[in-house]
Amino acid sequence: MEMFKKVKKVRYYIFLFLLPALFIYTIFMILPLFNSMRMSFYTGKGIVPDQFCGFQNYVKLFTQFPFRERLSNAFLNNIKFFLMVSIFQNVTGFFLAILLTRNVKGVKFFRTVYFLPTALSVIVVGFLFRLILNPVWGIFDKILRAIGLDFLIRPWLGDPVTALPVLAIVTAWHMIGIPIIFFTAGIDGISEEIIEASRIDGVNIWGEIRHMIFPLVKPIIGIVFILTFVGNFSEFEIVYSMETAYGNPAYATDIFGSFFYRTTFGTVMNVVSDVGLGAAIATIMFILILIGVIIFLRLSQRTD
Amino acid sequence: MNINFKNRKVNYFTRFGIYFVLIFQCLIIAFPLFLMVMSSFKSNREIFKAPFKLPATLNMENYRKLFLQSNYLRYFLNSIIVSLAAILIILIASSLASYAISKYRFPLNKFIFFYFLAGLMIPIRLGTINIMQMFIKLNLYNNLLSLIIIYSAYGIPAGILIFTGFMNDIPNELSDSARVDGCSEIGIFRKIIVPLLGPAIVVVAVYNLIPIWNDFWFPLVLINSDNLMTIPLATAKLFGRHETNYGLIFAILTSAAVPPMILFATLSRYFIKGLTAGAIKG
Numbered sequence: 001m002e003m004f005k006k007v008k009k010v011r012y013y014i015f016l017f018l019l020p021a022l023f024i025y026t027i028f029m030i031l032p033l034f035n036s037m038r039m040s041f042y043t044g045k046g047i048v049p050d051q052f053c054g055f056q057n058y059v060k061l062f063t064q065f066p067f068r069e070r071l072s073n074a075f076l077n078n079i080k081f082f083l084m085v086s087i088f089q090n091v092t093g094f095f096l097a098i099l100l101t102r103n104v105k106g107v108k109f110f111r112t113v114y115f116l117p118t119a120l121s122v123i124v125v126g127f128l129f130r131l132i133l134n135p136v137w138g139i140f141d142k143i144l145r146a147i148g149l150d151f152l153i154r155p156w157l158g159d160p161v162t163a164l165p166v167l168a169i170v171t172a173w174h175m176i177g178i179p180i181i182f183f184t185a186g187i188d189g190i191s192e193e194i195i196e197a198s199r200i201d202g203v204n205i206w207g208e209i210r211h212m213i214f215p216l217v218k219p220i221i222g223i224v225f226i227l228t229f230v231g232n233f234s235e236f237e238i239v240y241s242m243e244t245a246y247g248n249p250a251y252a253t254d255i256f257g258s259f260f261y262r263t264t265f266g267t268v269m270n271v272v273s274d275v276g277l278g279a280a281i282a283t284i285m286f287i288l289i290l291i292g293v294i295i296f297l298r299l300s301q302r303t304d
Numbered sequence: 305m306n307i308n309f310k311n312r313k314v315n316y317f318t319r320f321g322i323y324f325v326l327i328f329q330c331l332i333i334a335f336p337l338f339l340m341v342m343s344s345f346k347s348n349r350e351i352f353k354a355p356f357k358l359p360a361t362l363n364m365e366n367y368r369k370l371f372l373q374s375n376y377l378r379y380f381l382n383s384i385i386v387s388l389a390a391i392l393i394i395l396i397a398s399s400l401a402s403y404a405i406s407k408y409r410f411p412l413n414k415f416i417f418f419y420f421l422a423g424l425m426i427p428i429r430l431g432t433i434n435i436m437q438m439f440i441k442l443n444l445y446n447n448l449l450s451l452i453i454i455y456s457a458y459g460i461p462a463g464i465l466i467f468t469g470f471m472n473d474i475p476n477e478l479s480d481s482a483r484v485d486g487c488s489e490i491g492i493f494r495k496i497i498v499p500l501l502g503p504a505i506v507v508v509a510v511y512n513l514i515p516i517w518n519d520f521w522f523p524l525v526l527i528n529s530d531n532l533m534t535i536p537l538a539t540a541k542l543f544g545r546h547e548t549n550y551g552l553i554f555a556i557l558t559s560a561a562v563p564p565m566i567l568f569a570t571l572s573r574y575f576i577k578g579l580t581a582g583a584i585k586g
Contacts, residue, residue: 011408011410011489013490014404014408014410017400017401017403017404017489017493018400018401018404018405018416020396020397020400020401021397021398021400021401021420021460021463021464022401022416024393024453024456024457024460025420025423025457025460025461027457028435028438028453028454028456028457029423029426029431029457029458029460030423031431031434032431032432032433032434032435032438033426033428033430033431033434034431035431035433035434035437036430036431036432036433036434036435039433039434047433047436047437047440048437096325096326096329099322099325099326100326102322104319104322104323104326110326110329110330112569112572113330113333113334114329114330114333115568115572115576116333116337116565116568116569117333117337118514118568119514119518119561119564119565119567119568119569120518120560120561120564120565121517121518121519121520121535121536121539121560121561121564122518122520123518123520123536123539123540123560124536124539124557124560124561127539127540127543127553127557128336128340128557129336131550131553131554132336132339137351137352137355137550139339139355142355173332173333173336176333178579181576181579181580182579182580185576185580226425230425230427231427234427234429234430236429236521237520237521240520240540241540264432264433265525275433278433279433282430282431282432282433285427285430286426286430289425289426289427289430293425
C-alpha cells in the first residue's frame with residue numbers, strides 16, 4: 001500500500017473507475033427509493049401525483065375505512081407469514097444442515113436437490129402448487145386419501161385458515177436451499193479443535209447444538225433471518241400467483257407486497273389506483289424492513 | 305471442508321434415521337417437479353385419469369401448441385437479451401468500481417463501499433413508483449432497455465461485494481512493477497487485474513443471472529406489449545389464458561422451469577460462492 005501514497009498527481013481516474021457503478025446505482029436504485037417516499041406526501045390522479053397533501057395519505061392509511069383495516073391486516077399477515085416461513089424454512093433448514101454435516105455420503109447430491117427449486121421463478125412455483133392443491137385436479141387430496149388422511153381434505157387455498165400457512169410452506173419448499181447452504185457452510189467452518197474438545201467432554205447431540213453449533217453460527221443465523229425478513233416483507237409473487245393480487249380468500253393472504261401493488265397499480269382490476277397512497281405503503285414497508293434488519297443484526301451480534 | 309464430523313461414532317440406527325430424513329426431504333422437493341414434467345407430456349384425459357403414472361407415450365402435442373401458437377421463442381429471446389445485457393453492464397461497472405475501492409486509498413473509500421452494500425438489504429422494488437415515472441419520462445416505458453437498466457442497478461451491490469473480496473486477495477506487486485514500467489492505471493486494470501478475475505466473473509454472472517432471469521415484478525409493471533414480455537411475465541399471461549388446459553399449462557411451467565434448473569444444476573457451486581461471499585468470512 002505504501003506505493004500508492006507516492007502517487008502525487010491528481011488521481012481523477014479513481015473517480016472514473018467509480019463513475020459507471022455510482023451513476024447507475026444512484027440514479028436507478030437509491031434516488032427512486034427516496035423520490036418514491038416523497039410521493040407519499042402527494043395526491044392526485046395518474047402516475048405522477050402532483051398535489052402536496054402533507055401526511056394525509058398516512059392519516060388515511062391509519063384511520064380511514066377500508067385502508068386502516070387493510071393495513072393492519074397486511075401487517076399481521078406479513079408477521080404470521082414471516083414466522084411460519086422462519087419455522088418451515090429456516091428451522092427445518094438448520095436441522096437438515098446438521099444432518100448433512102454428519103459425515104454422510106452423497107452430501108453434494110442432497111445439497112443440489114434441496115437447492116434446485118431456488119433456480120425457479122416464484123411465479124412458476126406458485127402456479128405449480130396452485131395446480132397441485134386445486135380440488136378440481138385434486139392431486140394432493142388423492143395423496144392424502146392414499147395415506148389414510150382423508151379427514152384433512154379441504155379447499156387448501158380457499159379456506160382462510162389454511163391459505164396463508166400453505167403459502168408459507170410453498171415458500172419454504174422453494175427457498176429451503178438458501179438456509180441449508182448458509183448453515184452447512186457455517187457448521188463446516190467450526191474448527192476441528194472445538195469439535196475435539198466437545199467430544200472429549202462427551203456432550204450429546206443436543207448439547208452440541210446448544211453449546212457449540214448454535215453460538216458459533218449465530219451470526220449466520222442472523223444473516224439468514226435478515227434475508228428471510230427482507231424477502232417476506234417485500235414478497236408479492238407468491239400471493240399473486242396462488243391467490244391473485246387481492247390476497248384471497250377474503251384478504252386472508254394479503255401482505256404488504258400485494259397491498260402495495262393493488263393500491264399503486266390496481267386500475268386494471270376495477271380499483272382506482274392511488275399512487276400517493278401506494279407510496280405511503282412503500283415507505284411504511286421500508287421503515288419496517290429497516291427496523292427488522294437492525295433488530296436481527298443486534299440479536300445476532302450480541303454475545304451473552 | 306467436510307472433515308469436521310469424521311471419525312464420529314454414529315451407530316447404525318442413527319445413520320439409518322439420518323438417511324431416511326435426507327431422502328424423504330429429497331422426495332418432497334423432487335415430487336412436484338416430477339409431476340410437472342411428466343404431466344407436460346400427457347393429454348388432459350391422461351392427466352386426470354392417471355396422474356401419477358409415467359406418460360403412456362411421449363406426447364409432444366402440448367409443446368407443439370405452445371411453441372407454434374404462442375410467441376414463446378420471442379419471450380425466450382427477450383429474457384436472454386435482458387439478462388445478458390444486464391449482466392454485461394453489472395460485470396463492467398462493478399469490476400471497475402471494485403478496483404477503485406480495493407486498490408486505491410482515497411477519501412470516502414469505506415463510505416462508498418458501504419453505500420453500495422446498503423443495496424443488498426434494500427428491496428429495489430420499494431422504489432418502483434419513481435422508477436416507473438422516470439422511465440415514462442425517458443420514453444423507455446414498455447421497452448426492454450428499462451429492464452436492462454433496472455437489473456443492472458439491482459446487480460451492482462452484489463457484484464461489488466464479490467469483486468472487492470476477490471481483488472483484496474490479489475497482491476499489489478504485479479501492479480506496482482507495471483506502474484514503475486509506466487503502465488497507465490486503466491492499463492493495469494485491463495492487462496493485470498482483469499485476466500486474474502476469471503472465477504469472480506463467473507460467480508458474479510451466475511449469482512445475478514438467476515434472480516434477473518426469474519424476475520416477474522418489473523416486467524409486470526414496466527412492460528405491456530406481448531412481444532416484449534420475458535419468460536416469467538409470459539408464463540403468467542399464458543397461465544391465465546389456458547387455465548383449464550392442464551397439459552398445456554404444465555408444458556408452459558416446464559418450459560419456464562427447465563432452462564434455469566439445468567443452468568443451476570451445472571453452475572450451482574458458483575451461485576453458492578456468490579451467496580456466501582462476505583457472509584461467512586464475517
